[in-house]
Amino acid sequence: MEIDPVTGGIMKEKYLSEKEELECNRTITSIIKCNNQLEYLLWHLKYNVFKNDTKKSIKYGSFAQICTQLYKEKKISLAPTTCYEIAWAYEEKRIIKDVIKIDITGVDISVHARLELRKETDIKIKEKIFRIALSNAARKNNITHKDIKNARFQLEEQLIKTEEMVLIPSNKQTQIGSSKSSQIGEDVGVISCADEVVNNQGVPFYPNKPIYTWQGIRFRSKAEVQIAKALDRVNVSFLANCVVRLTDPRKTGNRRNMEADFVVLYEGKLGILEVDGPSHKPETRAIEQERDRLFQHNGIPIIQRFTHSKCEQHPDDVVEEFLQIIKKVG
Numbered sequence: 001m002e003i004d005p006v007t008g009g010i011m012k013e014k015y016l017s018e019k020e021e022l023e024c025n026r027t028i029t030s031i032i033k034c035n036n037q038l039e040y041l042l043w044h045l046k047y048n049v050f051k052n053d054t055k056k057s058i059k060y061g062s063f064a065q066i067c068t069q070l071y072k073e074k075k076i077s078l079a080p081t082t083c084y085e086i087a088w089a090y091e092e093k094r095i096i097k098d099v100i101k102i103d104i105t106g107v108d109i110s111v112h113a114r115l116e117l118r119k120e121t122d123i124k125i126k127e128k129i130f131r132i133a134l135s136n137a138a139r140k141n142n143i144t145h146k147d148i149k150n151a152r153f154q155l156e157e158q159l160i161k162t163e164e165m166v167l168i169p170s171n172k173q174t175q176i177g178s179s180k181s182s183q184i185g186e187d188v189g190v191i192s193c194a195d196e197v198v199n200n201q202g203v204p205f206y207p208n209k210p211i212y213t214w215q216g217i218r219f220r221s222k223a224e225v226q227i228a229k230a231l232d233r234v235n236v237s238f239l240a241n242c243v244v245r246l247t248d249p250r251k252t253g254n255r256r257n258m259e260a261d262f263v264v265l266y267e268g269k270l271g272i273l274e275v276d277g278p279s280h281k282p283e284t285r286a287i288e289q290e291r292d293r294l295f296q297h298n299g300i301p302i303i304q305r306f307t308h309s310k311c312e313q314h315p316d317d318v319v320e321e322f323l324q325i326i327k328k329v330g
Helices: 018-049 063-072 080-099 111-118 123-136 145-164 178-184 222-233 282-297 308-313 315-328
Strands: 212-214 217-219 237-247 255-266 269-276 302-307
Touching: 018 063, 018 080, 063 080, 080 111, 080 123, 111 123, 111 145, 123 145, 145 282, 212 222, 217 222, 217 237, 222 237, 222 255, 222 269, 222 308, 222 315, 237 282, 255 282, 255 315, 269 282, 269 308, 269 315, 282 302, 302 308, 302 315, 308 315
Parallel strands: 269 302
Antiparallel strands: 212 217, 237 255, 255 269
């Protein structure tokens, strides 16, 4: 509905003639074609000609300088930062098609969606994020910036849930005591103390992995034992490998179990010291940060990670550095 600017009345809608419709269609097609060509040309210049900014032109300078000249002198209405974003976005499309090998024919992936995907540098995680986004957007045939963000969140949720799973040997089934479960809730399992000692500390994730004990406390690595001894030497209170119940602030009423390697109480402040073993790799860093944020949301602001080799070989240095960090936090 359109208002006549002169009379203030409602104007009747007018539609294009058949000839005008054809011209409109041709123009839109040309715009899309030009846009695709522009994306390719900027990508080609940055990645093929300038080898991703590792080379310069004697006559024109760097890719950034060319973009600036086009904007200021040739009056091309693309800021240098926009030129970079367009080239980066096209590179993401190339990675999806040529590296990850996903057929995206007929799927419109917005520039902002590709720039969001670009934030993930690990190719395997990038592939998982994109496949989730593609699956979620199957009916609409286009992927937006929000779709990629949601896909990343879904993947992080999946990995956190996987991390929380505890594998129990098949020969040790939980026994449910009918008389007790009616008193404390049907979701509570009762295990006979004669069969197994139940413990919320040092829960074994995998039945074939060794558990180390020191002073009646369970640890999953020698490095953790060394850190515990180092904390003990400086008379610092700590909890090791204990399951805690936390609130996920992103979802109303969502509670979950999490576990920190060491929760340390020092000078009235709480901090978490994590011993990162061989399974902690660069591609899992985003997931670990998501996990750390859950602790921070629940009131533990100090979380520091150290390699297992450093913890095992120089535990006193690790503890000293960690306690210094706690001291500096107000």
